[in-house]
Amino acid sequence: MKVFLAFLKKEFYHILRDKRTLLILFIMPVTQVLIFGYAVTNEFKDARIDVLDNSRSPLSREYINHLQSSGHFQLNQSITNYRDIEEGMKAGNSKFALVIPHDFSTDFLAKKQPEVQLLADGSDPNNATTLVQYVNQMSYSFINNKFPNSTQKRSITVSSRMLYNPQLESAYNFIPGVIAMILLIISAMLTSLTIAKEKEQGTMEILLVSPLSPFIIILGKVVPYAILSFINALIILLLGTSIFDVPIRGSIILLLLMCLLYVIVALALGILISTAEDTQQGAMMKSMMGLMLPTMILSGFMFPLSSMPQVLQGLGHIVPATYFIEILKAIMLRGTGLLTIWLSTLVLIGMAIVLLGLAIRNFKIRLQ
Amino acid sequence: MSREIVIKTDALTKKFGDFAAVDEISFEVTKGEIFGFLGANGAGKTTAIKMLIGLSRPTSGEATVAGYDLYKETERIKKRIGYMSQKFSLYNDLTPQENIKFFGGIYSLSRKSIKEKTQEILEKLDLVDVANTPVSTIPLGWKQRLAFAVATLHDPEIVFLDEPTGGVDPMVRRQFWETIYEASDNGKTIFVTTHYMDEAEYCHRISIMVAGKIAALDTPDSLKKQFEVESMDEVFVKLVRRNENTTSKISK
Known part of the structure; x- marks a missing residue:
């Protein structure tokens, strides 16, 4: 020893x-x-996004502008149909696509909870989760700005879906x-x-x-x-x-x-x-x-x-x-x-x- | 004069495949003797020494070292021999003091005796000033003598030296031989390999290896007489020539 x-x-x-x-x-x-x-947990600046705005209302445009005001996102292009979503991601032009439903504005005014859809590129899972979080935050602040004194519960539901790597395995x-x-x-x-x-x-x-x-x-x-x-x-x-x-x-x-x-x-x-x-x-x-x-x-x-x-x-x-x-x-x-x-x-x-x-x-x- | 035999080999052989690096060598070394092992590079000196110190297992033949059987009593042999290789192997990133302590430690010397020996060696080799600087910074000659001191730290009966003076200048080489003589006077047996012929003269007896065999074995003086030449150098040259002639005759 x-x-x-x-x-x-x-x-x-x-x-x-x-x-x-x-x-x-x-x-x-x-x-x-x-x-x-x-x-992998870097802050994002100007991540490029595609937007499919089915609502085409002043409110939806306001929402899109609000998202961009964070500095995290930058509008890549407005698209008109679902097929273009994957195109943009495959080409690497956009990190995710935001789909605003047809009745976004009406739901909103009716005090229902409008639901926007996020399609994110899951092949880069860490980025994708971060981006989804940003959108959530911005949606929340959008409502707060819009209705500062509202006592009613309002919210925009963000339902996200990952393309390419749905389970986000390597977070x-x-x-x-x-x-x-x-x-x-x-x-x-x-x-x-x-x-x-x-x-x-x-x-x-x-x-x-x-x-x-x-x-x-x-x-x-x-x-x-x-x-x-x-x-x-x-x-x-x-x-x-x-x-x-x-x-x-x-x-x-x-x-x-x-x-x-x-x-x-x-x-x-x-x-x-x-x-x-x-x-x-x-x-x-x-x-x-x-x-x-x-x-x-x-x-x-x-x-x-x-x-x-x-x-x-x-x-x-x-x-x-x-x-x-x-x-x-x-x-x-x-x-x-x-x-x-x-x-x-x-x-x-x-x-x-x-x-x-x-x-x-x-x-x-x-x-x- | 009846001297105690400390190394004895009988037809000791090491083969690598078909090639016999050491081919049936038999010799005896007595206590206190400085026994030289000469030969050109590749003649089998290092292989022979490695078998005797237990680094390499013989293919056949018998041997005893310090009275113990080379095959069965390796552990006992290990405690009674010291070894210094041609690289003066010390730890370069450790200081002389730490090297001595470490080697003392692995030979299970007591703390007290390690302390005493450290002091003794440092003073004797004039290393007190550099006792706390890494070995890598001290000159080769000092390093060589420190390596020898470390190899004999546990007071071994036999010291094996594998080309202990390689790459060292003649002046330092002579100093080193004084150290070897001193050890021999103290009753230690020295088994030394070298390819410097001038060093051969310093040995009590020498064996000259050619192509794995012992071609000659005697005191330097009788060898010179036997070959009717003035120096060991010439003995060696004659031997090698003779061997070349016989091998070429065989191949014809």
């Missing part, structure tokens, strides 16, 4: 004295969360995705780098000649990174919940256990890479190409897996992050428990066992 502590101490010296590692450890998670967070996608990325980078990439560094320096030989068992050496190399990954997962969760209001509806203990499971998978990947690579550069390349890119592209983090060709979907299903992100979303966003995620969990456990087995076997072979 004392020997192990001496080893850990040394590892922490390495980590604390290497600027690059420190940067990856503490700056990257924060910047990633902020970049992704703000990139809070980025926090689970960032956690998956960061844990992978720290656990897999940094471990493979630190082991490769020992080999490059020749210190791995010295360690192997010493009475330390290979198992202790590897454990000593990965434990610090496991701890740091965990701290990072907490930082990201904290940032996500405090700045971007990402909910954690399910059990936080289950969530952390799942993080641990994923960290084990990532560490095994890191060890596996370092058994195959003797240089830091090689280890870096392998973890970039073999781990980071698939995780970014094929895990459903950036692009929905369901919209990819079969082959890529297949590849996506061997990326551990795919399952981890699914699990995180289930726990955080839907608040479900083991009952719904048991399959993904089993897959990750299976991956952990296989990868650890391979890593240990390869490490032994190298000693021959």
Whole structure:
């Protein structure tokens, strides 16, 4: 145990004295969360909208003007029939289309609740939800301006419909995705780098000649990174919940256990890479190409897996992050428990066992 | 003079596929001896040393190191040997003091003895002033002697040195050999590989490896006599030539 502590101490010296590692450890998670967070919840200025005004009344024109006065929207074109709605969105000219019903004005004056319809481009779900919120706010302020002293309840109902992505699946996608990325980078990439560094320096030989068992050496190399990954997962969760209001509806203990499971998978990947690579550069390349890119592209983090060709979907299903992100979303966003995620969990456990087995076997072979 | 035998090999062999990097070498090393292992690059020196320190498993043959069986008692051997590689492997981002502490730690030395040794080494190597700066900033010669001190920190019976003077200038090399002599005088056995022929003269006995085999083994003086030459350099050249002739005859 004392020997192990001496080893850990040394590892922490390495980590604390290497600027690059420190940067990856503490700056990257924060910047990633902020970049992704703000990139998707940005304020909108002059989002272009199409309007199909079936009412053609002074009141409806007033309403349209009011919407534009917010500065968030800009009229792209007035259209005359439903078919043009999709045209504009497909061409990328407009973010959403507003349909004002025929009896907008009459309903309004009759103190009924007129209903306007919003057709938003759901392929960019975060933007779409924000825009719908803006329209809601503006409708509310329109009524307040129009009837400041009204005691009666008046309102305009905004019924929104998403084209292309009706369930708005990736609304809070980025926090689970960032956690998956960061844990992978720290656990897999940094471990493979630190082991490769020992080999490059020749210190791995010295360690192997010493009475330390290979198992202790590897454990000593990965434990610090496991701890740091965990701290990072907490930082990201904290940032996500405090700045971007990402909910954690399910059990936080289950969530952390799942993080641990994923960290084990990532560490095994890191060890596996370092058994195959003797240089830091090689280890870096392998973890970039073999781990980071698939995780970014094929895990459903950036692009929905369901919209990819079969082959890529297949590849996506061997990326551990795919399952981890699914699990995180289930726990955080839907608040479900083991009952719904048991399959993904089993897959990750299976991956952990296989990868650890391979890593240990390869490490032994190298000693021959 | 009956000296205790500390390393003994019998037809020790390492094959990579069909290629025998080390081909049935047999020799004995006695306590306190400085045993040189010479050979050109690729002659099998490093492979041989790696087998003896447990980094590489022999394909066949027998060996004992420090009285323990190379196959079955690896753990016991590990505690009794020290190893310094051609890279003077220390942690560059740690200070000399931290390096000593770490290696003391992994050899399970007591805190008190680590403290004493640290003081002793720093003073002896004149490293007190740089005790708290990273190893990467100290000159190669110092680094080399520090690496040796670290390799002998746990007071091993045998010290294996794999080309310990590579890339170091002659002046520093001589200094380093003084350190080696001192260790030998203290009863440590030194097993050293090198391809510098002038260094061979410093060894008590040397074995010259050519193409995986031990082509000659004796004291430097008797080797020179045997080959009727003035220097180890010429011994080596003659040996290599002779070997080339035999192999070319075989291939014909």
